[in-house]
Amino acid sequence: VGIGTPTPRALLDVGGLTPVNPSPLALFGSNINAASSIEISNKSSAANADSRIIMYDDAASSSTLNIVQPSTGHTGGALLGIPRATSSFIFANGSRDFGIGTVSARSFILGTANAERVRINSGGDLIATAGGAKFASFTGATFNNAATAAFVASAVKVGVAIQSTSSWTGSGATNTGLTVDVAGAPTNYAAVFSGGNVGIGTAAPAYKLDVQGGDINASGSVRANGVALSSDIRWKRDIEPVTNAGTRLGQLRGVTYYWRRDEFPKKAFGPERQLGLIAQDVEKVFPEAVISDREGFKAVNYPALIAPVIEAIKDLFQRSDAGEKELIALRQRQADLERQFFEFKQISDRRTQAAEAEISRLKESMKPRAQQHVSAKGIGSNL
Structure with missing residues (x-):
């Protein structure tokens, strides 16, 4: 059937233009100042009433729906456009660009209010924009699930890189390279400042790593x-x-x-021989120096043991000092005894010498009497 042409080239040929490939149904037109369209409507209010376009084919290499740009004429318009108000809601052009919510598609674009918001460019980069300006660029990023977002890189490549393509603006160290916070919270939960300080639990880190509000846990050595x-x-x-x-x-x-190590691989224990204490032993005598985690495993706060060690050393010094004083007293007592003994010996020696002298004197004084007695005894015998 031909409408507007005496030589229809399809079962229904409207317009008379010669198609590139014969088709069962062809609609062609030229010099039409209004949009060309096919309208299929169903005004029934029944629950199962709808309007459909059903296309299918049995050929293995053919396309079910093929929208192509003609080889001549204007090529700047959309191949597929679903209008909404004054702008296209879904847009595709001949450059293999595709957009939703925008008519200025470049690669794959998502937008709102006819402004670009998210774009995947020809290089595979995912670019998020704010107000039409570049906001963030994600290259080679992988989102694992709906709950968390992870940026995974292949070997020897950066997983997450945060940098500035130009000089920092603002007041120096107050600019953050990485900020993690909760919407509505008055302070940041993590921030990396351009001055080199990193804050966790604080937005004003005073050190290269400033952690406030909790403990730091490490499975390896610090x-x-x-x-x-x-x-x-x-x-x-x-x-x-x-x-x-x-x-x-x-x-x-x-x-x-x-x-x-084999029983607790997540702790990343080292293979080296260790030197230390048993937490359960410490807990019995110094419970203040032992910390238990949520699973009940215990850790020793070794610096806390400095206090009892100092007190024990002080006690040893006090005992040593007391012993030294007692030893000095004993030595003084010994010296006193030795001095007293020496004095007693001197007195004894003098007395001994005096006694010996007296004995000698007595012996000398008794010699004449003895001789006289002997002489008298001799005379008597002669008589």
């Missing part, structure tokens, strides 16, 4: 040139001395050990 612990007396109350420190320390045992 390496540092020094550690400073908060100890200002203005932060403390109910201060009491550590008692019986030496006795309590004597109940602890220093041990060597290896980690059970």
Whole structure:
């Protein structure tokens, strides 16, 4: 059937233009100042009433729906446009660009109010825009699921890179390279500042890494040139001395050990031989130095043991000082006794010498009497 042509080239040929390929149904027109259209409508209000265009084919390599740009004429318009108000809601052109909510499609574009919001360009980059200007660019990003977004890179490539293509603007260190917060929250939960400071739990980090509001947990070793612990007396109350420190320390045992790495792979324990204490032993005598996690596993706060060690050393010094004083007293007593003994010996020696002299004198004084007695005895015998 031909309408407007004596030589129809299809079962229904409207317009008379020669199609490139014969088709069962062809609608052609020229010099038409209004939009060419096919209108299919169903004004029934029945529940199952609808309007459909059903297309199918049995050929393995053919297209069910093929919208092509003609080889001549204007090529700047849309191949497929679903209008909404004064702008296209869905747009596709001959450059293989596709857009939703915009008529200025470049690659794949999502937009609102006829303005570009999200674009996937020909290089595979995902670009999000704010107000039509470039807002963020995600290259090689992978979103794992609806709950979390992860940026996964192949080997030896950056997973997440945050940089500025030009100099920072603003007041120097107040500019953030990475900020993580919760909508409506008055402070940031994590921030990396251009000055080099990183804050977690604070928006004003005073150090290269400033963590506030919680503990830091690491499955591996923490390496540092020094550690400073908060100890200002203005932060403390109910201060009491550590008692019986030496006795309590004597109940602890220093041990060597290896980690059970195969049973706890997530802890990333090292294979080296370790030196330390058993948390359960410490908890019995110094419970303040032991921390338990949510699963009940215990950790020793080794710096906390410095306090009882200091008190034990002080006690040893006090005992040593007392012993030194007692030893000095004993030595003084010994010196006194030696001096008294020396004086007594001198007196004894003098008395001994005097006694010996007196004995000698008596012996000498008794010699004449003895001789006289002997002489008298001799005379008597002669008589």
